[in-house]
Amino acid sequence: MAIQLQQVSYTYADRSLWRQTALHDINLNIAKGSMVGIAGATGSGKSTLLQLFNGILKPSQGTVKVLDVTIQAGEKAPRLLPLRRRVGLVFQFPEQQMFEETVEKDLIFGPLNFGMSPEEAKMRARQAMTDMGLDLALLERNPFRLSGGQMRKAAIASVLAMDPEIIVLDEPTATLDPLSRAELIGLLERLCREQGRTIVIVTHRMDELLPYADQWALLKEGRMAFQGSGQELAADPDILESCGLSVPHSLRYWNAVARRFGLEGEKPCLTAESLAERIALLQAEGMRDRHE
Ligand SMILES: Nc1ncnc2c1ncn2[C@@H]1O[C@H](COP(=O)(O)OP(=O)(O)O)[C@@H](O)[C@H]1O
Ligand SMILES: [Mg+2]
Numbered sequence: 034m035a036i037q038l039q040q041v042s043y044t045y046a047d048r049s050l051w052r053q054t055a056l057h058d059i060n061l062n063i064a065k066g067s068m069v070g071i072a073g074a075t076g077s078g079k080s081t082l083l084q085l086f087n088g089i090l091k092p093s094q095g096t097v098k099v100l101d102v103t104i105q106a107g108e109k110a111p112r113l114l115p116l117r118r119r120v121g122l123v124f125q126f127p128e129q130q131m132f133e134e135t136v137e138k139d140l141i142f143g144p145l146n147f148g149m150s151p152e153e154a155k156m157r158a159r160q161a162m163t164d165m166g167l168d169l170a171l172l173e174r175n176p177f178r179l180s181g182g183q184m185r186k187a188a189i190a191s192v193l194a195m196d197p198e199i200i201v202l203d204e205p206t207a208t209l210d211p212l213s214r215a216e217l218i219g220l221l222e223r224l225c226r227e228q229g230r231t232i233v234i235v236t237h238r239m240d241e242l243l244p245y246a247d248q249w250a251l252l253k254e255g256r257m258a259f260q261g262s263g264q265e266l267a268a269d270p271d272i273l274e275s276c277g278l279s280v281p282h283s284l285r286y287w288n289a290v291a292r293r294f295g296l297e298g299e300k301p302c303l304t305a306e307s308l309a310e311r312i313a314l315l316q317a318e319g320m321r322d323r324h325e
Contacts, residue, residue: 077255139191189205253277
């Protein structure tokens with residue numbers, strides 16, 4: 034397992050007497066090399082959950098296991114610095130954390146900090162740019178001169194440059210235009226399928242991730258409301274509404290086709306292309322039946 038949470042609760046304690054329990058009794062398994070979506074209404078605990086994955090937050094109760102590191106409530110935490118390199122956390126609006134005068138300086142900052150040589154850091158920076166579909170010429174640019182989509186990708190590249198085994202992203206497509214959103218999800222999918230990295234994405238646009246995610250976790254008021262595949266979710270769309278989420282268009286279309294043609298229980302077709310293929314197949318079957 035890449036990430037395993039056992040009966041984890043997390044309570045924010047501030048100086049006042051007000052204590053906010055953001056997560057209650059969470060059990061979660063994320064397999065190595067998988068692509069996982071996390072969804073839930075605003076305030077349901079998604080960002081809190083992500084910060085447990087690389088030790089920025091420590092569980093108030095329960096156990097968090099990430100790769101070979103175990104963080105247990107009430108016990109002294111192990112050294113977490115190596116984990117921070119192996120688990121890359123991309124915060125919401127990551128471009129706000131870019132601060133150097135060139136993209137390259139931003140990209141080598143992390144690798145140098147974690148002890149890579151300057152040559153290796155530069156090599157990793159170039160690889161990360163390529164992996165994020167960015168032209169190497171942009172390395173010399175001021176990050177604030179990039180377009181919104183380029184800046185977002187460069188900010189993700191600066192996490193990727195540390196060569197993390199797990200990449201956790203908080204709403205990575207927020208505020209991007211539809212084409213950039215689809216492109217970014219495609220790039221993240223390749224980091225998973227071609228490079229074997231575990232990719233965890235918090236999203237409130239389930240539609241864009243549904244065809245690619247192996248697993249989903251839905252949070253409701255700090256509790257785990259659902260864990261399973263898109264296929265299992267398709268069979269139980271009411272769970273989405275009970276979590277305050279709208280049913281993704283792709284699931285609505287699939288469920289309508291499935292009801293109309295009696296395909297319930299079949300693996301759902303969650304892209305326009307696969308749905309069209311499935312309907313074409315039904316049509317061909319219908320014509321064959323008529324000829325027989
Ligand atoms: N730093 C904080 N201090 C106190 N409470 C917080 C803090 N951050 C988040 N919370 C509370 O924890 C709950 C979960 O928040 P969060 O994890 O940000 O949810 P989401 O990312 O799903 O919107 C919310 O009730 C929020 O108000
Ligand atoms: Mg959040």
